[in-house]
Each structure stands twice: as structure tokens, then as C-alpha cells.
Amino acid sequence: EIVLTQSPGTLSLSPGERATLYCRASQSVSSTYFAWYQQKPGQAPRLLVYGASSRATGIPDRFSGSGSGTDFTLTISRLEPEDFAVYYCQQYGSSPITFGQGTRLEIK
Amino acid sequence: QVQLVQSGAEVKKPGASVKVSCKASGYTFTTYYIHWVRQAPGQGLEWMAFINPSDGGTHYAQKLQGRVTVTRDTSTTTVYMELSSLRSEDTAVYYCARAGTNQALDIWGQGTMITVSS
Numbered sequence: 360e361i362v363l364t365q366s367p368g369t370l371s372l373s374p375g376e377r378a379t380l381y382c383r384a385s386q387s388v389s390s391t392y393f394a395w396y397q398q399k400p401g402q403a404p405r406l407l408v409y410g411a412s413s414r415a416t417g418i419p420d421r422f423s424g425s426g427s428g429t430d431f432t433l434t435i436s437r438l439e440p441e442d443f444a445v446y447y448c449q450q451y452g453s454s455p456i457t458f459g460q461g462t463r464l465e466i467k
Numbered sequence: 468q469v470q471l472v473q474s475g476a477e478v479k480k481p482g483a484s485v486k487v488s489c490k491a492s493g494y495t496f497t498t499y500y501i502h503w504v505r506q507a508p509g510q511g512l513e514w515m516a517f518i519n520p521s522d523g524g525t526h527y528a529q530k531l532q533g534r535v536t537v538t539r540d541t542s543t544t545t546v547y548m549e550l551s552s553l554r555s556e557d558t559a560v561y562y563c564a565r566a567g568t569n570q571a572l573d574i575w576g577q578g579t580m581i582t583v584s585s
Contacts, residue, residue, distance in 0.1 A: 447511065
């Protein structure tokens with residue numbers, strides 16, 4: 360099983376700042392099958408990025424994904440108030456599909 | 468619009484079974500796989516299983532093998548997830564989600580809270 364470790368666990372930033380979230384895999388992951396999701400309290404997750412760097416439909420361009428192999432990054436260029444949420448990485452190229460434990464992005 | 472609508476919350480006793488439904492609409496049902504993901508209170512996401520609605524083929528997380536069964540009814544465009552021998556640690560919100568063109572989970576149901584308690 361591929362273990363995904365996200366860092367930091369919690370990130371405290373202010374609106375307008377840049378956020379960088381990390382996800383490290385225990386073994387190499389196909390970037391074609393790597394995604395990021397956002398989840399707000401009481402809501403289902405929402406797909407942000409798939410294929411490591413492709414934005415999902417309707418996702419603002421302040422969200423960008425990058426990385427390959429074992430190290431992946433989600434960057435939010437300028438934080439908006441609605442961006443404060445929990446973010447999960449996911450690999451879906453190897454069975455079982457696995458998620459990271461999440462990074463909580465909170466308002467400083 | 469494309470959507471997945473799940474059945475309502477349930478409370479079950481330990482040892483019982485639960486069956487959650489997920490009705491798809493707004494797209495061709497047999498084109499996209501449906502996955503099930505659960506989230507225990509305050510915890511992260513755990514992948515459980517998927518089904519190919521076209522032929523009914525399934526794949527389950529090894530951890531749940533033998534306790535989880537996913538089926539589909541093409542006439543009603545509904546996918547079902549049944550979990551048996553429930554234990555307290557199965558208490559969670561259960562989500563169905565569509566695997567889109569790239570296989571990432573692009574459409575999610577609203578979630579179904581399953582509480583296992585004596």
C-alpha cells in the first residue's frame with residue numbers, strides 16, 4: 360500500500376498570502392493518477408487537481424499542482440477567505456487507492 | 468445537472484448490516500466507475516471499493532473484503548453499498564463518488580451518516 364504523508368498538518372496563514380501544501384508518497388506514484396481535494400466542514404470533498412497538475416472544472420487558477428515521483432505540491436497563490444479548509448492528496452494509480460491524512464489550512 | 472444523491476442517515480446495532488444507495492443522474496450511468504469512500508468523525512478519507520456500472524465488476528479494499536458488497540441497478544441508475552457485521556469503528560460518513568475521465572473523483576454524493584451503537 361502506498362502511504363501518503365501530508366505536511367504540514369496545520370497551516371496558519373492570512374488572506375492574500377501564498378499557501379504551499381506538500382504530499383510525499385512512500386513509493387513512486389504515477390503523476391497521471393495523483394489528485395488533490397478540498398473539504399469544508401459538513402461538505403463532501405471537492406476535486407481541485409487531477410493528473411498532478413490539471414485543474415478540475417471550475418477551479419480558480421490560483422490553485423496549482425506540481426510534482427512527480429514521490430513528492431507533490433499544491434500551491435494556492437493568493438488565499439481567499441473561502442480557501443480555508445482541509446486539503447487531501449490522493450493516489451489512484453495503485454491499489455488500494457489511498458489518501459493523505461490531510462492538511463488543515465486555517466486563518467491566522 | 469450531474470449529481471449523485473445518497474440515501475439518508477441510519478443507526479444500526481453492532482453485528483447488523485446496512486445498505487446505502489447512491490442514485491446517479493445527468494450523465495450516462497454506465498460510462499463512469501463509482502467509488503465508495505468513508506470518513507470517521509474528525510478523521511481523514513478512507514477508500515472502500517469501486518464498481519464498474521457497465522458490467523458490475525467490483526474491487527474492494529482488502530481491509531473490508533468479505534464485509535462489503537457493492538452492486539448496481541442499471542434500470543434505476545443506482546449503486547448500492549452494503550456493509551455487514553457492523554462494529555463501532557464503522558461509524559462514519561459514507562460517500563459515493565464518480566470517477567471522471569481521468570479516474571479522479573470528480574462528482575461526490577452528499578454523504579450518508581452511519582452510526583453503529585448498541
